[in-house]
Amino acid sequence: MADPSSYRPKPGQIPDSPGVYKFRDEHRRVIYVGKAKSLRQRLANYFQPLTSLHPRTATMVTTAASVEWTVVSTEVEALQLEYTWIKEYDPRFNVKYRDDKSYPYLAVTLNEEFPRVQVMRGQKKKGVRYFGPYGHAWAIRETVDLMLRVFPVRTCSAGVFRNAASAGRPCLLGYIGKCSAPCVGRVTPEEHRELAEDFCDFMAGRTGTYIRRLEKQMTIAAEDMEYEKAARLRDDIEALRRAMEKSAVVLADATDADLIALAEDELEAAVQIFHVRGGRVRGQRGWVTDKVEAVDTAGLVEHALQQLYGEESGDTVPKEVLVPALPEDVEAVTAWLSGRRGAGVSLRVPQRGDKKDLMETVARNAQQALVLHKTKRASDLTTRSRALEEIAEALDLESAPLRIECFDISHLQGEDVVASMVVFEDGLPRKSEYRRFQIKGFEGQDDVRSMHEVISRRFKRYLAEKDRTGEWGPAADGEGPGDGEVPAEDDGRPKRFAYPPQLVVVDGGQPQVAAARRALDELGIDDIAVCGLAKRLEEVWLPGDDDPVVLPRSSEGLYLLQRVRDTAHDFAIRYQRSKRTKRIRTSPLDAVPGLGETRKQALIKHFGSVKRLRQATIEQICEVPGMGRKTAEAVVVALAAAAPAAPAVNTATGEIMEDGGGTA
Numbered sequence: 001m002a003d004p005s006s007y008r009p010k011p012g013q014i015p016d017s018p019g020v021y022k023f024r025d026e027h028r029r030v031i032y033v034g035k036a037k038s039l040r041q042r043l044a045n046y047f048q049p050l051t052s053l054h055p056r057t058a059t060m061v062t063t064a065a066s067v068e069w070t071v072v073s074t075e076v077e078a079l080q081l082e083y084t085w086i087k088e089y090d091p092r093f094n095v096k097y098r099d100d101k102s103y104p105y106l107a108v109t110l111n112e113e114f115p116r117v118q119v120m121r122g123q124k125k126k127g128v129r130y131f132g133p134y135g136h137a138w139a140i141r142e143t144v145d146l147m148l149r150v151f152p153v154r155t156c157s158a159g160v161f162r163n164a165a166s167a168g169r170p171c172l173l174g175y176i177g178k179c180s181a182p183c184v185g186r187v188t189p190e191e192h193r194e195l196a197e198d199f200c201d202f203m204a205g206r207t208g209t210y211i212r213r214l215e216k217q218m219t220i221a222a223e224d225m226e227y228e229k230a231a232r233l234r235d236d237i238e239a240l241r242r243a244m245e246k247s248a249v250v251l252a253d254a255t256d257a258d259l260i261a262l263a264e265d266e267l268e269a270a271v272q273i274f275h276v277r278g279g280r281v282r283g284q285r286g287w288v289t290d291k292v293e294a295v296d297t298a299g300l301v302e303h304a305l306q307q308l309y310g311e312e313s314g315d316t317v318p319k320e321v322l323v324p325a326l327p328e329d330v331e332a333v334t335a336w337l338s339g340r341r342g343a344g345v346s347l348r349v350p351q352r353g354d355k356k357d358l359m360e361t362v363a364r365n366a367q368q369a370l371v372l373h374k375t376k377r378a379s380d381l382t383t384r385s386r387a388l389e390e391i392a393e394a395l396d397l398e399s400a401p402l403r404i405e406c407f408d409i410s411h412l413q414g415e416d417v418v419a420s421m422v423v424f425e426d427g428l429p430r431k432s433e434y435r436r437f438q439i440k441g442f443e444g445q446d447d448v449r450s451m452h453e454v455i456s457r458r459f460k461r462y463l464a465e466k467d468r469t470g471e472w473g474p475a476a477d478g479e480g481p482g483d484g485e486v487p488a489e490d491d492g493r494p495k496r497f498a499y500p501p502q503l504v505v506v507d508g509g510q511p512q513v514a515a516a517r518r519a520l521d522e523l524g525i526d527d528i529a530v531c532g533l534a535k536r537l538e539e540v541w542l543p544g545d546d547d548p549v550v551l552p553r554s555s556e557g558l559y560l561l562q563r564v565r566d567t568a569h570d571f572a573i574r575y576q577r578s579k580r581t582k583r584i585r586t587s588p589l590d591a592v593p594g595l596g597e598t599r600k601q602a603l604i605k606h607f608g609s610v611k612r613l614r615q616a617t618i619e620q621i622c623e624v625p626g627m628g629r630k631t632a633e634a635v636v637v638a639l640a641a642a643a644p645a646a647p648a649v650n651t652a653t654g655e656i657m658e659d660g661g662g663t664a
Helices: 039-047 055-063 075-089 137-147 158-167 189-203 208-223 227-245 297-309 330-341 353-394 447-468 510-522 556-584 597-607 610-615 618-622 629-641
Strands: 019-025 030-036 064-071 105-108 117-120 129-131 257-264 268-277 280-290 320-322 346-348 403-412 415-425 435-438 503-507 529-534 539-541
Touching: 019 039, 019 055, 019 075, 030 039, 030 055, 030 075, 039 055, 039 064, 055 064, 075 297, 075 330, 105 137, 105 189, 117 137, 129 189, 137 189, 189 208, 208 227, 257 297, 257 353, 268 297, 268 353, 280 353, 297 330, 330 346, 353 556, 403 447, 403 556, 415 447, 415 556, 435 447, 435 556, 447 503, 447 510, 503 510, 503 556, 510 529, 529 556, 597 610, 610 629, 618 629
Parallel strands: 257 320, 320 346, 403 503, 503 529
Antiparallel strands: 019 030, 019 064, 105 117, 105 129, 257 268, 268 280, 403 415, 415 435, 529 539
16 A cells, blocks of 8 residues: 555646646556646645545555646546546546446448448447437337338348349348338439438438328329328328337427436446437436446536547537536536537536426436346345355465456367466456467377466466566565666556466366466466366366365355356357367468459359369469469469369268369
8 A cells, every 4th residue: 555645746746737647556557547627736635634535535546656647738638538548548446337238229321332221239330320229129120110111221231132132133121112122223322322311310300301291292192093102101101100109209399418317326326318319219328337436426427428428429419418417617528529519519407397307207217227236236246255255265265366367278189279268356257358378389189288388378478567567576685676677667558467366267177277386386476376177076176185175066156166167168169169160261272372352252253163263274364353364373373282182072972072162
């Protein structure tokens, strides 16, 4: 625990201007990022007597070992830089909202020649128009199915689209009128794009225009006694109205707004967002976070705004954002939001009327989300704590192993030998720190030797990180770093292999455990426990013990070890299979220097198969677009070298198998 006075800057060193500051720990990792109108005044608040600081702030300043800052021109720049650094460094003492689920969106791929309507999750892509998020994917599909009657936009994948185009026949949706079939030229690219843009306009809330247009067309058709056309238009209007009914009207003035509400206690906070477009709720999402820093409601609102709009631009940032409390620097936040939108944004607290009533509904949702989260977490936290305590007791550890790393070896009959490392922190998987290894030290199958190699490589990296950051190294008089030794510069980003576990688990029995322990001993590491979990009887093996530790079948500790082991096993198998698949899919054409994937596919498409390509002459290969004579000669040489010595024979039927494979 550091004394904040040991690294406190002199008052004259800190500029009295806007900026962003970073606290780093003794390993140079960034642990907190903040912004300030006046760096001098803000940083002075952190160096008061510890008894006068909030407990969370006191924990942060005693964990830190240094502070640094960057001066900016305006408070808006400070807000943007703070968001960028929080995202980049992932500091442990900053509030970070994380989605409680991966919400599905309705997406229209306007970046394609023929835009496609589909359900999307995950990272947003440039040039794609998003609507939502929705609670369930089926809700999106029901809405799309209704709207395709009026806006028959393409919904098929790229493969289906290409197949239909080459066959000259549309898919089923094209036959029943729910796709305009651009794949076979029923509409031009311009006409199809217009349909897609109309679809987007309707989803964005501009619904009255289309309803009135269809009603007028229906009336004209009826007057002209075109009753079939009038009936079809009537059904289209009904379909659009049913789609509109799926999102109730909440604001009568066709408002475009996001409403953000919070529920919080001393330890945690939940945020709920309702996305209102055209007066209707078009999407809903929520987050829950630990309050790891001393922050009030206004601060939580500011963090939520950064999380929600930090990667957004244009119309995805609405004209109006309604919040329960205004951020401390409301002018800077409003200017930042307006910059993201490219137009003015109103940030305010609703005081009366429909908007205030809707905000109360959002707040009730936030409160329910917090209660549900606490109910789940109370159970989970109790169970995880008991599991870690049982493991510590069974393995005779000094404390509960808050970080567990598990290693597994995978291969197929001695080929494609790989290993996996999975990480569990506080009993939960930390997927961002999973790692994969290829066995490089030898050929063939030897799980014990493979385990020794992987453990050695992982902890050599750990020791290298410690040495690089100056945490340890050649010492003078046996104390601390050597005279004149300066720790290597660290940018503060989370590093691979930088953090040691309290427990290493290997998938296997005595031999694998002994190999892991030997690898650590060779590196001089004696403060990390090792155990193995054998699949056959689920026995826990410790280094040097002739008998296993047998945990009760109902033990939460055993269940956690099994989960860690199974996760490592699955992760290793997936990697091994991907390597095997990549190896199997190789082609003789891969050996041709300078022959890329596009020209490979062009060759296969031109000749139909590798067999026919092998029979072609250099002149015939030169006829393929993009193929020069030198490359054609290299193709002929490569295929001749890879030619089979004799035809393959089906041993069951005696049939000679044709080499007609078409994979490039």
